[in-house]
Amino acid sequence: MDRNEIVKTVNSIFVERFEMDESELTPEKKIIEDLQLDSLDLVDMIVGLQQKFGIMLRDNPEIRNVRTLGDVYDLFEKLAKEHPEIADKIK
Amino acid sequence: MVLLRSIAIYSVTVLWMLVFWLAVLLPVLAVMLLPAPRRRHVIRFSLLVFGQLTIRCVWRIFFRIRFEDRTGGVREPGIVVVNHRSASDAFLVARPGFCGAQTVNGWPLRLPFLGPVARAAGYLNITEWDYGTTLARAREVLSSGEMIVSYPEGTRSESPRMNPFHSGIFRIAMELKVPVYMLCIAGNQYMPDRKFRFREFQDISMRFLGPLPAEEIQKCPTAYALKMKVFRRMTDELASMDAELDHEKTL
Numbered sequence: 365m366d367r368n369e370i371v372k373t374v375n376s377i378f379v380e381r382f383e384m385d386e387s388e389l390t391p392e393k394k395i396i397e398d399l400q401l402d403s404l405d406l407v408d409m410i411v412g413l414q415q416k417f418g419i420m421l422r423d424n425p426e427i428r429n430v431r432t433l434g435d436v437y438d439l440f441e442k443l444a445k446e447h448p449e450i451a452d453k454i455k
Numbered sequence: 456m457v458l459l460r461s462i463a464i465y466s467v468t469v470l471w472m473l474v475f476w477l478a479v480l481l482p483v484l485a486v487m488l489l490p491a492p493r494r495r496h497v498i499r500f501s502l503l504v505f506g507q508l509t510i511r512c513v514w515r516i517f518f519r520i521r522f523e524d525r526t527g528g529v530r531e532p533g534i535v536v537v538n539h540r541s542a543s544d545a546f547l548v549a550r551p552g553f554c555g556a557q558t559v560n561g562w563p564l565r566l567p568f569l570g571p572v573a574r575a576a577g578y579l580n581i582t583e584w585d586y587g588t589t590l591a592r593a594r595e596v597l598s599s600g601e602m603i604v605s606y607p608e609g610t611r612s613e614s615p616r617m618n619p620f621h622s623g624i625f626r627i628a629m630e631l632k633v634p635v636y637m638l639c640i641a642g643n644q645y646m647p648d649r650k651f652r653f654r655e656f657q658d659i660s661m662r663f664l665g666p667l668p669a670e671e672i673q674k675c676p677t678a679y680a681l682k683m684k685v686f687r688r689m690t691d692e693l694a695s696m697d698a699e700l701d702h703e704k705t706l
Binding site (some may be wrong): 380381382383392399400402405408 | 619620621622623626669675677678679680681684686
């Protein structure tokens with residue numbers, strides 16, 4: 365699964381669940397400050413990512429370091445390398 | 456001049472507060488014997504009367520409040536989302552004339568006098584209660600036919616620009632399947648400011664919008680989607696209200 369596929373999949377969650385315009389989803393965007401997600405919205409985001417990629421993030425310490433959309437892409441790029449089966453789970 | 460008027464408005468408001476609450480003291484004490492839901496309703500009604508008289512009579516000496524009701528007279532119980540520029544908002548929300556419980560941070564509930572009144576009225580302590588407690592109390596208020604008045608910015612912005620919204624109250628609206636109204640207040644950002652100083656006196660404009668029907672709310676995939684829908688609508692409305700106020704000032 366390459367970076368482009370990951371970006372497309374992550375962005376689809378923000379478009380479907382948060383009704384964001386895809387054009388505003390750029391890697392440097394801060395999830396809290398720029399996209400205005402609060403702590404409850406972050407739970408929705410994590411649930412969406414878990415469902416889409418078919419992996420649990422709750423116990424992953426790196427999810428706590430995510431600040432920007434680019435950080436989310438980086439995290440899933442790393443996870444995709446560690447778990448190649450992710451590509452098959454994408455719904 | 457502004458300082459003198461600030462001293463005057465605080466003096467008159469405090470004096471009026473004492474007169475009103477002393478006048479209703481005995482009935483209010485009697486109400487304390489009623490069961491909690493009934494007691495809260497009566498106190499909320501008293502606060503509505505107090506707020507209405509304050510802004511329509513007492514503050515009328517100092518500034519004008521222009522109010523437009525764009526709800527078409529609909530008063531189905533729901534969530535009223537209010538932008539929050541100043542402490543005067545807590546009084547101004549009485550203007551549309553509905554009875555309701557406000558959501559507040561913990562600290563106003565600990566203020567002398569106002570705190571016990573707000574607690575007796577069943578105001579929702581949105582920062583210190585867990586979600587389940589807040590939801591249960593919100594359900595109780597709405598099922599008694601009243602509104603929940605919420606400031607999702609969480610704190611005063613003291614500026615024409617709104618702070619980002621928190622999602623909690625929108626989650627409650629979705630869960631309880633109730634409509635969402637929008638109450639936009641412009642012109643009072645420095646009346647008073649965050650340090651409770653009146654830095655200017657000018658007309659205040661209020662528009663009561665909505666409601667977003669419960670069916671439309673249910674179509675939102677998440678509370679975030681709903682909050683951003685409301686945020687954008689209020690941002691547009693407030694921009695036009697501020698522009699009108701600025702235009703009037705230049706005339």
